[in-house]
Amino acid sequence: MTILLKQIFGLIKLLNSETGTNQIAWGVAAGFVLGLSPAFSLQAILIFLMILVFRIQAGAAFVSAFFFSFIAYLMDPITASIGAAVLESPSLRATFTSLYNMPIIPLTRFNNSIVMGSGVLAVTLMPVVYVLSRVAVIKYRKTFVERYKNTALWKALQATSVYKWYVRYEDMKG
Amino acid sequence: MTEAIKTKQKRSKGPFRIEAIVPITILLGLIWAYATLFLDGHVRRAAEYAASWAHGAQVDIKTLHISFTEPSLTVQGLEVTDKDTPTHNTVSLDKIKFALLWDALLRAKLVISEASVTGLTLNSLRKSPGVVFPPPPPKPGSAPSITSQLRSELEAEADARTKNNILGDIANILGGADASTQLSEIREQLQAEIKLKDLQASLTSKKAEWTKRIDELPKPEAAKAVLDKIKATKVDVSNPAAAKSQFDGLKADIAKVDEMVKSYQGGQKQLETDIDGFNASLKDIDEAARKDLEALQNRFKIPSIDKDSITKSLLSKLLGDKLVKVTRLIDQAKAYMPDRNTGKKNEKPEFVPHPRGAGRTYRFPVTTGYPLVWLKRAELSSKSSPDGFTGDFSGQLMNVSTDPELVKAPTTLKLEGDAPKQEFRDIKLSAILDQSSADAKADLKVGLMPFPEYLFSSGQDVEFGILPSTATLQTSATFDGDKLEAVINQTVKEPRFKTGAKSEIVASALKSAADRIKTLTMKISLSGNLTHQKIGFDSNLGSELASGLQAHLKQKIDQARAKLKSFVDGRIGSEKARLTGEYDKAKSGLTGVLKGKETEFKNLQAELQKALKDKGGLESEKTKKDIENKAKDLFKKIKI
Numbered sequence: 060m061t062i063l064l065k066q067i068f069g070l071i072k073l074l075n076s077e078t079g080t081n082q083i084a085w086g087v088a089a090g091f092v093l094g095l096s097p098a099f100s101l102q103a104i105l106i107f108l109m110i111l112v113f114r115i116q117a118g119a120a121f122v123s124a125f126f127f128s129f130i131a132y133l134m135d136p137i138t139a140s141i142g143a144a145v146l147e148s149p150s151l152r153a154t155f156t157s158l159y160n161m162p163i164i165p166l167t168r169f170n171n172s173i174v175m176g177s178g179v180l181a182v183t184l185m186p187v188v189y190v191l192s193r194v195a196v197i198k199y200r201k202t203f204v205e206r207y208k209n210t211a212l213w214k215a216l217q218a219t220s221v222y223k224w225y226v227r228y229e230d231m232k233g
Numbered sequence: 234m235t236e237a238i239k240t241k242q243k244r245s246k247g248p249f250r251i252e253a254i255v256p257i258t259i260l261l262g263l264i265w266a267y268a269t270l271f272l273d274g275h276v277r278r279a280a281e282y283a284a285s286w287a288h289g290a291q292v293d294i295k296t297l298h299i300s301f302t303e304p305s306l307t308v309q310g311l312e313v314t315d316k317d318t319p320t321h322n323t324v325s326l327d328k329i330k331f332a333l334l335w336d337a338l339l340r341a342k343l344v345i346s347e348a349s350v351t352g353l354t355l356n357s358l359r360k361s362p363g364v365v366f367p368p369p370p371p372k373p374g375s376a377p378s379i380t381s382q383l384r385s386e387l388e389a390e391a392d393a394r395t396k397n398n399i400l401g402d403i404a405n406i407l408g409g410a411d412a413s414t415q416l417s418e419i420r421e422q423l424q425a426e427i428k429l430k431d432l433q434a435s436l437t438s439k440k441a442e443w444t445k446r447i448d449e450l451p452k453p454e455a456a457k458a459v460l461d462k463i464k465a466t467k468v469d470v471s472n473p474a475a476a477k478s479q480f481d482g483l484k485a486d487i488a489k490v491d492e493m494v495k496s497y498q499g500g501q502k503q504l505e506t507d508i509d510g511f512n513a514s515l516k517d518i519d520e521a522a523r524k525d526l527e528a529l530q531n532r533f534k535i536p537s538i539d540k541d542s543i544t545k546s547l548l549s550k551l552l553g554d555k556l557v558k559v560t561r562l563i564d565q566a567k568a569y570m571p572d573r574n575t576g577k578k579n580e581k582p583e584f585v586p587h588p589r590g591a592g593r594t595y596r597f598p599v600t601t602g603y604p605l606v607w608l609k610r611a612e613l614s615s616k617s618s619p620d621g622f623t624g625d626f627s628g629q630l631m632n633v634s635t636d637p638e639l640v641k642a643p644t645t646l647k648l649e650g651d652a653p654k655q656e657f658r659d660i661k662l663s664a665i666l667d668q669s670s671a672d673a674k675a676d677l678k679v680g681l682m683p684f685p686e687y688l689f690s691s692g693q694d695v696e697f698g699i700l701p702s703t704a705t706l707q708t709s710a711t712f713d714g715d716k717l718e719a720v721i722n723q724t725v726k727e728p729r730f731k732t733g734a735k736s737e738i739v740a741s742a743l744k745s746a747a748d749r750i751k752t753l754t755m756k757i758s759l760s761g762n763l764t765h766q767k768i769g770f771d772s773n774l775g776s777e778l779a780s781g782l783q784a785h786l787k788q789k790i791d792q793a794r795a796k797l798k799s800f801v802d803g804r805i806g807s808e809k810a811r812l813t814g815e816y817d818k819a820k821s822g823l824t825g826v827l828k829g830k831e832t833e834f835k836n837l838q839a840e841l842q843k844a845l846k847d848k849g850g851l852e853s854e855k856t857k858k859d860i861e862n863k864a865k866d867l868f869k870k871i872k873i
Contacts, residue, residue, distance in 0.1 A: 155597055159598075171593070172592040
């Protein structure tokens with residue numbers, strides 16, 4: 060829980076800074092895929108490992124995963140029909156039979172209509188989500204953060220010794 | 234300037250999250266260290282615990298090693314405590330090695346490509362007695378197993394049969410026990426006596442009934458009245474019309490007499506049947522007397538010298554013990570045999586969507602899959618040692634799996650060898666279990682084995698048993714669908730018997746009968762299904778003893794039977810003769826009356842015909858026909 064909260068605070072901090080736009084955008088995209096994947100599946104573990112290994116903003120990933128899992132729940136009928144259409148496609152039957160008989164691959168539960176539908180949707184929409192979230196972050200910084208930094212309240216806060224101590228602490232921490 | 238450098242430093246962290254990779258690497262290192270240092274020990278203890286609870290008694294494993302590079306499991310020093318004798322092991326193994334397939338493990342399946350089991354020892358002595366757990370209570374409503382049913386039935390009878398069986402009865406007869414005194418003390422009524430009294434009372438009432446029924450039958454006097462009437466009638470021949478009317482009246486009277494005779498004959502027949510039926514009831518006395526005789530024979534324990542009763546009496550415990558072992562195997566097989574009624578047999582792997590709460594899970598044809606657990610091949614070997622039931626064995630166990638239909642090969646077990654310490658030679662075990670068709674076949678042959686000393690009878694008057702000998706064993710069992718057939722054949726060549734009795738005559742008779750037996754054969758057969766079997770015992774012991782004892786026993790048994798017969802006859806003989814005489818007398822009297830009346834009726838019928846003829850009744854018929862013919866001619870002439 061502490062790690063999760065730390066990541067979320069990190070997201071807020073990063074969102075309000077001038078750096079890490081791509082990290083946040085990739086985090087949202089990864090969270091989108093994570094939210095659409097079944098909880099204990101191979102692809103979920105893979106995405107989780109990628110979040111750990113690469114410098115993807117974990118807070119953004121977890122928040123968006125939480126958000127998109129609700130969206131995924133509501134979209135189950137649609138994803139189920141997409142998955143069923145893909146799985147029942149005669150042209151793909153041989154491919155799926157091969158995958159079904161391969162090691163490891165069946166652990167992804169690709170033969171479930173919702174998993175397949177969610178997977179297809181996630182892979183297709185992940186670049187779109189990445190681009191949209193990047194644009195959204197930039198727009199947020201340009202409009203909301205800039206306007207907030209020009210307010211008297213923020214300037215007064217910056218003038219306090221507590222804030223200066225905090226900035227010095229952050230610099231030391233690196 | 235300083236701010237710019239700091240910002241640059243912050244931005245140059247790179248795409249990898251080192252602060253996460255390092256802990257993960259450390260964690261993996263710790264897991265590797267655990268797997269190397271502690272996993273084997275923990276798995277060994279967990280396996281011991283699980284196997285002990287599953288078996289119901291202590292299971293020990295000396296060492297266990299798991300290898301991940303070439304996935305394999307090696308178990309050394311496996312000892313399974315015998316639940317009935319905790320000081321011994323049911324089975325102990327020096328080493329078991331299972332080599333697994335990575336390909337199957339990556340599919341979450343356990344496929345043992347190669348296994349070896351060495352140092353198999355049965356019934357070996359443990360260093361310290363193993364712990365035996367109390368058996369779980371039976372599930373409510375569950376039927377008891379065949380083994381427990383059979384065991385309880387056999388145990389209930391076994392002791393009684395061994396201590397007080399047919400040889401004890403034979404000894405009593407040969408020893409000259411006299412039943413006369415005991416017979417004289419029998420006060421209760423025999424069944425035949427009760428039947429006799431019933432029939433005596435019945436005959437009295439029947440006689441009255443039969444007499445009444447004879448009185449109710451038509452009487453010849455009525456027919457005689459008709460005859461008198463015909464004789465007294467004067468026919469007016471001058472007036473044909475009046476004569477015809479008179480004759481019609483007379484004929485009607487004769488028809489009435491005919492009816493009367495018929496009615497009499499019907500009643501007579503019924504009555505005679507009823508009287509003869511009572512004679513059949515008299516034969517029931519003989520049947521009751523026969524049953525009384527049988528009951529007395531059982532009461533005075535007069536044996537039958539037939540081979541079946543001797544075999545059943547002497548061998549039921551010995552063969553029953555063997556049968557319990559067979560049925561224990563059947564109980565175990567039941568757990569492994571598929572249920573044919575589930576209809577899974579014909580289920581083909583095909584593309585089938587399964588409706589689920591969350592989406593549908595599609596199944597594609599399995600082309601290169603594995604069952605959840607599959608032991609492909611296990612080499613079994615054992616070397617004889619001074620401890621327990623060991624021997625020089627070698628064999629193979631193949632294709633034990635949780636999904637035989639996927640494996641498409643039956644489970645087979647072959648084991649051959651000798652156990653020189655236990656004097657077991659030429660042992661051949663072969664078993665095939667085809668789960669896909671639910672057929673199974675098992676054969677066990679032992680060329681030579683010891684037959685331990687066994688007492689067939691150990692009563693106060695007589696002792697009879699077999700001394701340690703050598704035997705051969707042939708066992709076969711087949712299970713075809715629902716049909717189970719099992720046969721155990723054991724042959725003891727040149728058996729030596731232990732005989733003894735209080736009476737010298739008995740001892741001598743038994744010894745000479747036993748000396749005749751050159752080969753002792755015993756056979757148990759089971760046929761039926763997994764839940765209900767028909768059990769058969771057969772042995773030449775019964776027939777050999779029967780023929781050996783025949784000469785000594787026949788006269789004694791015949792004498793004893795004759796005494797009993799004379800006792801029964803003495804109790805019912807005179808009364809039965811009196812009843813039979815009374816019945817015969819009543820029958821002859823009643824039949825005589827009936828026959829007399831029948832003759833009287835027949836005579837009257839003849840007289841009536843004659844009287845009618847005398848009155849010209851027959852000519853009158855001729856006259857009538859003449860008139861009719863004349864009338865017809867007349868009609869032809871006038872062409873009407």
